[in-house]
Amino acid sequence: MTIQTTFIQQKTDKILRSPLFYVGDKYKLMPQLKKLFPKPIKTYIEPFMGGGSSFLNTQAQNYILNDIDSYIISLHEFLSSGAKNPFFLQQIFTLIESYHLSCSLKNIIPPKDLREAYKKTYFARFNKESYLRLRDEFNANKTDMLKLYILLIYGFNRMLRFNSKGDFNLPVGNVDFNRNVLKALNDYFYFIKDKNITFSNADYRDFLLSIPLKKGDFIYLDPPYLISGSEYNKLWNENLESCLYELLEKLDSKGIAWGLSNLLTHKGKTNMLLKDFTKKYLTYNIQSNYISFNDNSTKKDSVEVYVTNVKQTSTIQDSLF
Numbered sequence: 001m002t003i004q005t006t007f008i009q010q011k012t013d014k015i016l017r018s019p020l021f022y023v024g025d026k027y028k029l030m031p032q033l034k035k036l037f038p039k040p041i042k043t044y045i046e047p048f049m050g051g052g053s054s055f056l057n058t059q060a061q062n063y064i065l066n067d068i069d070s071y072i073i074s075l076h077e078f079l080s081s082g083a084k085n086p087f088f089l090q091q092i093f094t095l096i097e098s099y100h101l102s103c104s105l106k107n108i109i110p111p112k113d114l115r116e117a118y119k120k121t122y123f124a125r126f127n128k129e130s131y132l133r134l135r136d137e138f139n140a141n142k143t144d145m146l147k148l149y150i151l152l153i154y155g156f157n158r159m160l161r162f163n164s165k166g167d168f169n170l171p172v173g174n175v176d177f178n179r180n181v182l183k184a185l186n187d188y189f190y191f192i193k194d195k196n197i198t199f200s201n202a203d204y205r206d207f208l209l210s211i212p213l214k215k216g217d218f219i220y221l222d223p224p225y226l227i228s229g230s231e232y233n234k235l236w237n238e239n240l241e242s243c244l245y246e247l248l249e250k251l252d253s254k255g256i257a258w259g260l261s262n263l264l265t266h267k268g269k270t271n272m273l274l275k276d277f278t279k280k281y282l283t284y285n286i287q288s289n290y291i292s293f294n295d296n297s298t299k300k301d302s303v304e305v306y307v308t309n310v311k312q313t314s315t316i317q318d319s320l321f
């Protein structure tokens, strides 16, 4: 099989998936959200970038992208450098081969007896030992982003998770480097190669106060959700949420455009701070299939909203309130 390792031009209406496959990413919601973003955008600003699905689907002249998680930013910087490096994918495949990991993209798959004995878990069983060795080697100095990226791709639910000592501690997943990963990488490379992007690693308050904001810029915010459980929600609390709303009000008074995603209700809980905040701005109901990170049996009982100070010139969707 020939593997496409050059950048493929994508149709502009296609939704791109981030190669970080981030938990809680906005990939599936982007068709709805991007219609509500202003156009044109001079500088697109994201204080809670995560995997980057939102910026990857937004056209702007410049991008300033921030996250408090230093590994997220290092991984984006690493992937951005890959866009300029013709040997990037080869380096990935060399690492995969040197650890004897499976690679279904190249048809290097677990042997038949293992596939038949463990029909649903054979990738995890095949890769476990090599994955743990790679994990130990990454944890020895925690600086090799190629190793961390491969751990993410082969890890359980493709998450980034660290223990209290700061060691990456995700177990092996039942996944490997496949067509979807290659496609997401190619899309990422193609999108960013001619873009003017600045990455930042700070708390959202320091970040927003540190950048020059001008009319024509747009800030998209997808903070951790106060009323749901995700790994990064542990970093979030009512105080940070209130500060965020105060900051957005100040930005509104200066004529800076912004849009905020959040969860209004979830599993019988209502985010009251958000509910009050929505009364002052345009609020749209976003059709989502929200599933909690630690309870994927949860039935759909959530209301996800997009709140914005951007007045739409045409009615794209009826606002909620």
Ligand SMILES: C[S@@+](CC[C@H](N)C(=O)[O-])C[C@H]1O[C@@H](n2cnc3c(N)ncnc32)[C@H](O)[C@@H]1O
Pocket (backbone or CB within 6 Å): 022, 024, 025, 026, 027, 047, 048, 049, 050, 051, 052, 053, 054, 066, 067, 068, 069, 072, 202, 203, 204, 205, 222, 223, 224, 225, 232, 235, 236, 240
């Ligand atoms: C809901 S996720 C963003 C998902 C993203 N929109 C995507 O599509 O992948 C929230 C992000 O906020 C980051 N975060 C949490 N607290 C933060 C803070 N105080 N300042 C900046 N970023 C923060 C987390 O590390 C996480 O990546």
